[in-house]
Amino acid sequence: MAQCPELCRIVLHFLALDTKNIRNSINSWLYPSLTFGTLLLLWWLASSRGYLSEQFFPTPGAFVTGFREEVASGSLLRDTLASLSRVAAGYALSVVVGVPLGMILGTVLGARLALLPLLNFLRSLSPLAWIPFAIFWIGIGHGAVIFLIVIAALPTIALSTMAAVAGIPKVYFRVAQDYDLTGVHRLTRVIFPAILPQLVTTLRVAMGLCWLVMVAGEMLAGNTGLGYLIHDANNGLRLDLIVVGMVVIGLLGMLCDRLLMFLTRLPGIRWGYDR
Amino acid sequence: MSTGSIRIKGLSHSYGATAVLKDIHLDVSPGEFVAIVGPSGSGKSTLLSLLSGYLKPTSGVLERTGTTRTVHQADGLYPWLTVEGNLALGLPKLDASARQRAVTDMVGRIGLAGFEKAFPHALSGGMRQRVEIGRALCGGTDVLMLDEPFSALDYLTRLKMRSELCRLLEDQPRTVILVTHDIEEATQLADRVLVLSERPASIVYELKIDVPRPRDVTAPGVVDATKAVLKAMGYKP
Ligand SMILES: Nc1ncnc2c1ncn2[C@@H]1O[C@H](COP(=O)(O)OP(=O)(O)OP(=O)(O)O)[C@@H](O)[C@H]1O
Ligand SMILES: [Mg+2]
Numbered sequence: 001m002a003q004c005p006e007l008c009r010i011v012l013h014f015l016a017l018d019t020k021n022i023r024n025s026i027n028s029w030l031y032p033s034l035t036f037g038t039l040l041l042l043w044w045l046a047s048s049r050g051y052l053s054e055q056f057f058p059t060p061g062a063f064v065t066g067f068r069e070e071v072a073s074g075s076l077l078r079d080t081l082a083s084l085s086r087v088a089a090g091y092a093l094s095v096v097v098g099v100p101l102g103m104i105l106g107t108v109l110g111a112r113l114a115l116l117p118l119l120n121f122l123r124s125l126s127p128l129a130w131i132p133f134a135i136f137w138i139g140i141g142h143g144a145v146i147f148l149i150v151i152a153a154l155p156t157i158a159l160s161t162m163a164a165v166a167g168i169p170k171v172y173f174r175v176a177q178d179y180d181l182t183g184v185h186r187l188t189r190v191i192f193p194a195i196l197p198q199l200v201t202t203l204r205v206a207m208g209l210c211w212l213v214m215v216a217g218e219m220l221a222g223n224t225g226l227g228y229l230i231h232d233a234n235n236g237l238r239l240d241l242i243v244v245g246m247v248v249i250g251l252l253g254m255l256c257d258r259l260l261m262f263l264t265r266l267p268g269i270r271w272g273y274d275r
Numbered sequence: 276m277s278t279g280s281i282r283i284k285g286l287s288h289s290y291g292a293t294a295v296l297k298d299i300h301l302d303v304s305p306g307e308f309v310a311i312v313g314p315s316g317s318g319k320s321t322l323l324s325l326l327s328g329y330l331k332p333t334s335g336v337l338e339r340t341g342t343t344r345t346v347h348q349a350d351g352l353y354p355w356l357t358v359e360g361n362l363a364l365g366l367p368k369l370d371a372s373a374r375q376r377a378v379t380d381m382v383g384r385i386g387l388a389g390f391e392k393a394f395p396h397a398l399s400g401g402m403r404q405r406v407e408i409g410r411a412l413c414g415g416t417d418v419l420m421l422d423e424p425f426s427a428l429d430y431l432t433r434l435k436m437r438s439e440l441c442r443l444l445e446d447q448p449r450t451v452i453l454v455t456h457d458i459e460e461a462t463q464l465a466d467r468v469l470v471l472s473e474r475p476a477s478i479v480y481e482l483k484i485d486v487p488r489p490r491d492v493t494a495p496g497v498v499d500a501t502k503a504v505l506k507a508m509g510y511k512p
Contacts, residue, residue, distance in 0.1 A: 169349075171347050171349055171350070171351045172351075172353065174324075174327070174329050174345065174347070174351070175345075175347070175351050175353070175364075177327075177328070177329065178327070178343065178344045178345055178411075178416075179344070179364045179365065181364075190353075193353070193355040193356075194353075194355070196355065267357075267394065268355045269355075270394070271354040271355060271394055271395070271396045272354075274396050274397075
């Protein structure tokens with residue numbers, strides 16, 4: 001039962017609704033609506049008055065028609081699911097390997113000396129440079145895109161996690177020594193909780209990166225997905241479908257970030273933001 | 276009963292080229308309360324770190340018996356744990372209900388009933404310091420190191436905290452090393468006050484204080500001791 005109000009709070013928070021401050025709730029919907037509304041209005045005006053040629057940008061009408069078409073044929077759903085599953089797989093793999101790796105790099109000097117240059121090298125290299133090899137090795141499709149996502153996200157996650165570990169105040173380790181938190185406990189009960197707030201920031205940045213790489217990867221090494229939708233529409237000069245792909249990608253990216261932002265409200269993490 | 280004792284002979288410590296402590300000799304017997312005063316930057320925290328085993332001395336002998344816990348000058352509470360969680364760190368492995376009883380008991384002693392589930396960032400500085408002291412006293416540690424534990428507090432709260440500490444120590448006697456800038460605090464609380472010189476620091480003055488407890492700041496014995504320490508530190512009214 002005690003979980004229920006907590007859950008309600010989380011859902012309300014997700015919807016940017018604050019029961020104690022109605023004005024805040026209204027504003028958090030009103031202002032973004034105004035921004036998007038204005039943009040839509042400008043778009044509509046520009047195309048209906050002929051300032052924006054249909055050859056350069058689709059009209060709102062064409063966009064809606066294209067959107068309906070893609071939904072009706074089921075291909076938008078298929079592409080969305082393909083992209084989402086690739087991001088999910090690549091992201092999950094990067095987090096599951098990258099976070100422990102970063103923690104090891106942050107605590108074991110030898111590992112840091114051995115692997116830091118390699119990770120920095122990989123991070124400085126655009127993941128797109130790997131596209132030829134991704135295609136040679138894995139072939140066009142699912143695997144290649146996931147590979148590109150991992151090669152982009154994993155070094156970033158590992159390096160930020162390492163930096164977070166390096167930034168843990170010395171006093172936390174001294175307290176750990178006084179209270180017999182050694183070995184595995186030091187890792188799970190001191191180091192891990194100490195870096196959690198920064199880790200959430202890292203996870204959000206990495207998620208953004210995954211979406212970027214996913215689109216580029218699908219354009220060049222995919223045969224389905226939202227990135228491929230854009231690529232394909234470009235070949236067929238369907239500007240309306242390009243915008244459909246862009247809008248869906250943008251909205252999903254926003255949604256994912258919003259979901260991750262929740263983590264910042266969890267009790268064991270919030271301290272890092274409330275100070 | 277507390278068993279922690281400390282024995283230091285000819286101890287020196289440097290950070291690289293900076294000599295911080297020079298030729299320190301000190302014996303602390305079980306259950307004794309020793310206060311260390313000295314100018315800022317003289318090496319008091321460094322001495323505590325050596326005593327706690329966080330640092331190894333550059334030279335000299337350091338022997339200690341018993342377990343050690345430190346109340347740190349900078350915030351040493353784990354911010355991801357609640358008051359309860361932090362206090363429970365101090366407890367030995369007990370079953371859940373015994374643990375809960377011990378935590379509740381300590382929460383009461385440090386006057387934080389009702390704040391069990393609060394996180395440190397939602398507490399005032401004085402409340403956090405009380406939790407830290409409570410955590411160090413939970414369970415049975417032999418030596419308690421206090422690094423300017425009340426420095427962030429206003430005068431009245433400081434006085435209150437001193438008597439709270441005395442009460443807690445009465446119930447669970449410990450060997451205590453207290454580092455402080457507050458000479459009156461040192462003389463009111465300690466059995467013995469040590470004065471450190473400027474860096475590189477050595478002990479330049481030592482005063483035993485035989486005044487029965489509980490002591491008031493205004494008790495004649497305490498006032499005399501304060502005057503003596505001030506004089507040893509070169510203060511002329
Ligand atoms: N980790 C360190 N590396 C190098 N020098 C240090 C380090 N820690 C302390 N010092 C130096 O050692 C000297 C003593 O520092 P310490 O913190 O022990 O002084 P303190 O007596 O506790 O001062 P305060 O009363 O201000 O807390 C200072 O001059 C400081 O600059
Ligand atoms: Mg100090």
